[in-house]
Amino acid sequence: MFHKEGHKIIFVTLVIVVAGVLLADSYISIGWLRTVVMVVLIGFLIAILQFFRNPKRNTVPNDKQVVSPVDGKVVVIEEVFEKEYFKEKRLQVSIFMSPVNVHVTRYPVGGNVIFSKYHPGKYLVAWHPKASEENERTTVVVENQTFGKVLHRQIAGALAKRIVNYANFNDKVAQGSESGFIKFGSRVDVFLPLNTKVNVSLNQKVRGGETIIATK
Known part of the structure; x- marks a missing residue:
């Protein structure tokens, strides 16, 4: 589950990463360099998703x-x-x-x-x-x-x-x-x-x- 404050950033990041991966696959002929670029892009997406995660928390209300x-x-x-x-x-x-x-x-x-x-x-x-x-x-x-x-x-x-x-x-x-x-x-x-x-x-x-x- 992701926080609503990150929805726009996650969408834009996803578009950029997908475009970057497709371009790298099409235009980078050196195999190891293409792999590095793709790994960096996917790693960036994972970092954004991780930052905006919103896990459920079990608060037990207590006024004291x-x-x-x-x-x-x-x-x-x-x-x-x-x-x-x-x-x-x-x-x-x-x-x-x-x-x-x-x-x-x-x-x-x-x-x-x-x-x-x-x-x-x-x-x-x-x-x-x-x-x-x-x-x-x-x-x-x-x-x-x-x-x-x-x-x-x-x-x-x-x-x-x-x-x-x-x-x-x-x-x-x-x-x-x-x-x-x-x-x-x-x-x-x-x-x-x-x-x-x-x-x-x-x-x-x-x-x-x-x-x-x-x-x-």
């Missing part, structure tokens, strides 16, 4: 738990001052996604969307300290009766040139449902109340919609 919004590796767990919305200290958990990870963003908690904003910006590498403030990004806050307000921020990386955000103000959303998509490499930050218990560790690999990253 926060699930990972994305697949990837935990790269930050620290207390920080969140400047945009809370303007106070929060626990930050950041997850870095490589190009081989599933790039669907999911709601870490269920509840009501009380804030959703897109910010144009730079394309620094996603692990750069200033990426969360200067890169293209979206900020979404969901209010949950048990956790209070939980913020998650999609951050574009050096390869990502487009962030898709489905969250609209006043939406009622389910934990683990799709919040957006980031194309070609990125990071997601989650900001939690200070009294939250973090259930993951640095460099731990997590799965969006399934791995429990924090509990109340």
